[in-house]
Amino acid sequence: MKLLRYIANLGYGSRRQVQQLFREGAVTDADGEVLYADDELGDPARVRLDGEPLDPPPGLLLMLHKPAGYTCSTKDSGRLVYELLPPRFRLRSPLLSPVGRLDRDTSGLLLFTDDGALLHRIISPKAQLAKVYEATLAQDLRGDEAALFASGTLMLESEQTPLLPAQLQVLAPRQARLTLHEGRYHQVRRMFAAAGNHVQALHRSRIGGLALDELPEGQWRALDAAAQARLFGAGEAA
Structure with missing residues (x-):
């Protein structure tokens, strides 16, 4: 995949907007060498935008400590859970979606993923995640x-x-x-x-085996492979 398409899919802008970032020299590797729009992706962990690592790649699973008063939607009126995430997360392709829902007046642990197979694995009745x-x-x-x-x-x-x-x-x-x-x-x-x-x-x-722990209200954290293993380590049916 070309770098231009990859970065646009992460929600950093339209292809035209991301193309402008390349023209400005904002996209570099970890050593500071300028990268170009038609470069092949390579290792996304080594790509920098304005000196900062890119957001997690597709397959992202994150946890949010949802406050009461926020709705799990992209369109409803009032405060939306997406307002608690970086704005570009709403523009990712594949879409970053809540895994199930918490109603507006309920607070606590809410998961998001852009991996459809993972989403269905979590919500499947077979999993019986507590x-x-x-x-x-x-x-x-x-x-x-x-x-x-x-x-x-x-x-x-x-x-x-x-x-x-x-x-x-x-x-x-x-x-x-x-x-x-x-x-x-x-x-x-x-x-x-x-x-x-x-x-x-x-x-x-x-x-499942995943708890909010010390994550402050309104904050989010991307989950690594070990955290995903803990999620299914308690409650998934064999």
């Missing part, structure tokens, strides 16, 4: 929620099949940690509603 949520509730827990959620018989309104068993850990009278192995629409909120309660705040802290 997703861990912390919920703050409007009323005290009754005490029977753990058994109800673990039963495998709970049927949500308008659903045709019962939920898979889920694990509930009581953290405080109105706080709970819930571990799911599927991802239905607004599932946590609907589960507590079915138990006669209301979720006031919701945070996702883990997917």
